[in-house]
Amino acid sequence: MNIGRSLLLWASKNEWMKSNVPKFKFVRRAVKKFMPGEDVKDAIDAARKLSGKNIPTTFTYLGENITNLSEAENVKEHYLHLLDRINEENLDVEISLKLTQLGFDISFDKTLEFFEQIARKAADYNNNVFIDIEDSSYVDKTIEFYRKIKEKNDNVGLCLQAYLYRTMKDIEEMLQIKPWIRLVKGAYNEPETVAFKNKKDVDKNFYKLSEYLLEQTKEKGLRVAYATHDTALHERIKAAAEQKGLSKNQLEFQMLYGIKTNEQYKLAEAGYNIRVLISYGNAWYPWYMRRLAERPANVLFVLKNIFRK
Template structure:
């Protein structure tokens, strides 16, 4: 019930507008968001690199309804690519198709995405297409598969809580697409997604085995130590090198675990979001993990 409530609030326009203009809420967001400017995220990336951690930069923003906003988002992503290259950072980027105009027109989104991938290819930087709600899953998979034949440096995300994910993952594996595996952070109906956490966890482990055995440098994105232990055991038992995959975790969550895995010789990439549209992202993070909510509430009480 708490998770459902937080996911509902993540889409509440009134609360979003209040949070974005509230200094206390903005200060709390800095636990999970690098800042509102690209320069903030570059400084955070530099610090994480010094700790032996790679980074995936995400310029927050989604579901744009104006073509000019979609083109501006494309320019923002390209600036991030240029800054990564100029600064010599160990980082790539994650993007959302609705930020590039998918809600406006498929053609507009593809035009912006092609431009972005062309620049990423020139600079030699990987681009991960984030997975949004199930309303976009089919289009995201199809577009990724089609463009991967032209741009080898593009990959996408599979959400373990969707029933369809095994079939989607199979299609991506056959084409050699890089995949990040997550549990899923959107509110989905029970006819599309596993309703129970235990079912999601079991499907995550199944998909994780497929990825580790057959994937192209897959990303195991989780803070769940049971899932991480299962991944390490599977890799060890099947003779899979630690250089063949990476763990991914969110900025501000389980920093101790990130650093420990890096010390043990695993590749660890931290997902670092930045930008002014941090409210929906933050609410989904609180919904995913009760400990995040307790962190915010304890700071609010103090």
């Protein structure tokens, strides 16, 4: 792993930096590249614009690793209101959240209770919820959680990471519950005992998993979202889908707000499903550091903002 990436991922967990870095105006300005603003209204405005280009969205209210259940309850309330708001706006906006934001570090059962309320409300509005996947220490517990949720809630999907060696087995073992999967490369600093460290190996595994998942879409109608900005992978996945006889609208890509926006437009214009994830909220520090780590050249962009008024 390159040193820049390791350093930025270390900084994403550093408590001093977490409370001080967001105070710098130039950092706040730079964050705008990846999020339209801190309020729901900012996210809605951005969603409306993308909707005009035939691009539906997913909202994430930023936050993770909360330390008491009353905070988790507030997060749950936030998402319940958000679902009302999305419905009022009549926009195609799904939601995606981190279990540690709903109290996963404190109580599995309480998190389940909170999550089920969110999933049920989403179902009432004919809407869907995705579970973000966090670092590898959470994967077993998150899959167990997802199995439980799927017993009663069909409208829930799970994110899985191609950098983990275990992911193919996890997918195979989950097939009987008809999972919805969002496949990503993976954003955390993982040891080589559990994850590929070399980008080439991660990309190779992403494609291998994609081929397998395309087959599952064909045979079982599985919903799969290929969530990457890697256009070489997009091309390979599109070609493999066509070869398997899947139509464009059976293929779904997902990307993050502010990254390769033109590519997002092109996919929509070409008739592929493309959904863009929009993050908002004031707890953006660790999430933003992971975005910088994905492309350490982004740090230059942050520094350039020092000189802007």
